[in-house]
Structures are given as structure tokens and as C-alpha cells.
Amino acid sequence: KAGVTQTPRYLIKTRGQQVTLSCSPISGHRSVSWYQQTPGQGLQFLFEYFSETQRNKGNFPGRFSGRQFSNSRSEMNVSTLELGDSALYLCASSFLQGASEQYFGPGTRLTVT
Amino acid sequence: GIQVEQSPPDLILQEGANSTLRCNFSDSVNNLQWFHQNPWGQLINLFYIPSGTKQNGRLSATTVATERYSLLYISSSQTTDSGVYFCAVVNGQGAQKLVFGQGTRLTINP
Numbered sequence: 001k002a003g004v005t006q007t008p009r010y011l012i013k014t015r016g017q018q019v020t021l022s023c024s025p026i027s028g029h030r031s032v033s034w035y036q037q038t039p040g041q042g043l044q045f046l047f048e049y050f051s052e053t054q055r056n057k058g059n060f061p062g063r064f065s066g067r068q069f070s071n072s073r074s075e076m077n078v079s080t081l082e083l084g085d086s087a088l089y090l091c092a093s094s095f096l097q098g099a100s101e102q103y104f105g106p107g108t109r110l111t112v113t
Numbered sequence: 114g115i116q117v118e119q120s121p122p123d124l125i126l127q128e129g130a131n132s133t134l135r136c137n138f139s140d141s142v143n144n145l146q147w148f149h150q151n152p153w154g155q156l157i158n159l160f161y162i163p164s165g166t167k168q169n170g171r172l173s174a175t176t177v178a179t180e181r182y183s184l185l186y187i188s189s190s191q192t193t194d195s196g197v198y199f200c201a202v203v204n205g206q207g208a209q210k211l212v213f214g215q216g217t218r219l220t221i222n223p
Contacts, residue, residue, distance in 0.1 A: 033210065037154075043199065043213035056208050088154050092211070101146065102211060104156040 001027060004093050004105035012111045018079040021108045025072050025093030031055075032074040033102060034066060037088040046089075049074050050097040078110075086112045115140045115204040119214035126190055127222055134185040134217045136200030144203035145176050146211070147185050149196050156199065159185070190221045 005024045013019050025032050033056075034046040045058040049068035066076040072093075078085055088109050092102040116139040126132055136145075147159040160167050160174040162183065167174055171191075176183040187194055197218050201211040 035211070035213075042215050043201075045210040045212070048210060056210050058210065090154075090156065092156075097209060100144070101158070101161040103158060104148070106153065106155045109154065 004091060004103055006089075006091050006105040006108050008108060009106065010109050010111075012113060013081050014113055015081055015083060017081050018077060019081060019110060020075055020077045021089055021091075021110075023074045023076075023091030023093075023105060025074070025091075026103055029093035029095050029103075030072050031094045031097045031100075032068055032072065033092045033094075034074070034076050035090045035092065036060075037090060037107075038084075038086075043090070046076065048097070055097055081112045083112050086110060114208075115142070115202060115212050117200060117202055117212055117214040119198075119200055119217050121217060122215065123218045123220075125220045125222065128190060128192060130190050130221075132187045132190060132219065134187075134198055134200075134219075136183040136185070136202075136214055138181050138183075138200075138202050140181070141205035142178065142181075142202040143205040144211070145183055146201050147174055147183070148199045148201065149194075150199060150216070151196060159198075187219075190219075192221045192223055195219055195221045 031050045033048040048056040068074045090107045091105045094100045094102045118137045148156040164178045173186045197216040201213045
């Protein structure tokens, strides 16, 4: 079974721009969660989508948004990029919502200049 | 929200040594996972262990949910075991999201 895939793997953007990251879950998994990893804050939960609905949301500003499609693929969008948004963005999929085992993709490394 | 503390923050060992990594959490959990982050950033699943003991080769893990801690054991360490190990939990009471500890950076020297 193919694992979780994320595109693109690396991205360089300028302050003020917006960016869209994509995540394809493991086949059959319906839950997709997004996490941000920075050296200062560690790994932090952004949001979770299940059956095309946002089920949980972390403590991030409204510039961070996401969506999930009927095939369970998910995208996250960050608008009006700030230098502090430079991070590794990780996507995880699981069969069920919430407490079931999560499997992570390779991540997208975003650099904002 | 739930707090997750990992210890030690850094561990340096010689190849062949054994190690124990600890994860303490402040509330009940219904999910606990151990991950190894590879040099490229990907989190590799090691164990899904909300309670009990599991073993996989040289690695084993034990979670004592009633006492709110989990241990990851690595025996006969190899240089390829180097990296950062994360414990992550889902609070049994609150939002169903993984909350991560700060990680243990393990360095295995040849």
C-alpha cells in the first residue's frame, strides 16, 4: 500500500504571498491532519479533516485554512505569508477520526523570505 | 490542555549500548504513539501503544496508562538509530488531536 504523499516537497515563497500544500492519504484512510514543525515551537496541530469536514482545529490564525475533497485528498492554504511561517508542514492520515493510529507523509519544507 | 514531557532531551551512546526513553503525560490518553524522525524530516511510526507492552525487533515499548507514562527501549543500538524520537498522545478528555512531546535526540557513535 502506498504511503502518505505530500507535494511539493520544498517551496520558497516571499512575504505576503500565499501557498497551497497538498496531501494524499493512504488508500482507504478518511482522516487527514496537518501539523507544523518549527525549531522553537516543536510539532503543533493545525487541523483535522474527516469526510470533507473540519473536525478539529489548533491554535493558528485564520490565515491557515484547509479543505478535503471527496477522495480524501487534502490541501492547506496559508495566505499573506510571514517569515514565521517558515516550517516543515506534515500531513498525517488515519482510518478513523481522532484517536486511531496516524501515519505521516514526508512533509513540505516551506521557506518564507 | 494535556502536557507531554520527554526525557532525556539528549542522549549520546556508543554503538551496542541499550537506552530507555521516557514520556510522561498529564492526563488520560486514548492514543499514544512513538515516532522516529529521520534526517529528512519524515516521522516513522514505531509503536501505537495506548497501553500495554509491544516489541518489534530491537525496539520495545511499554505504556502504563494509570501512571501516565510510556517507555521506549532500544537494545544493541546501531548508528542508524540516531535521530529524534517523539512521543505523541491524544487526550482521552479533550480534542482528538496528537499532542507531541519535545523529543529526545539520540546520537549513536560508532
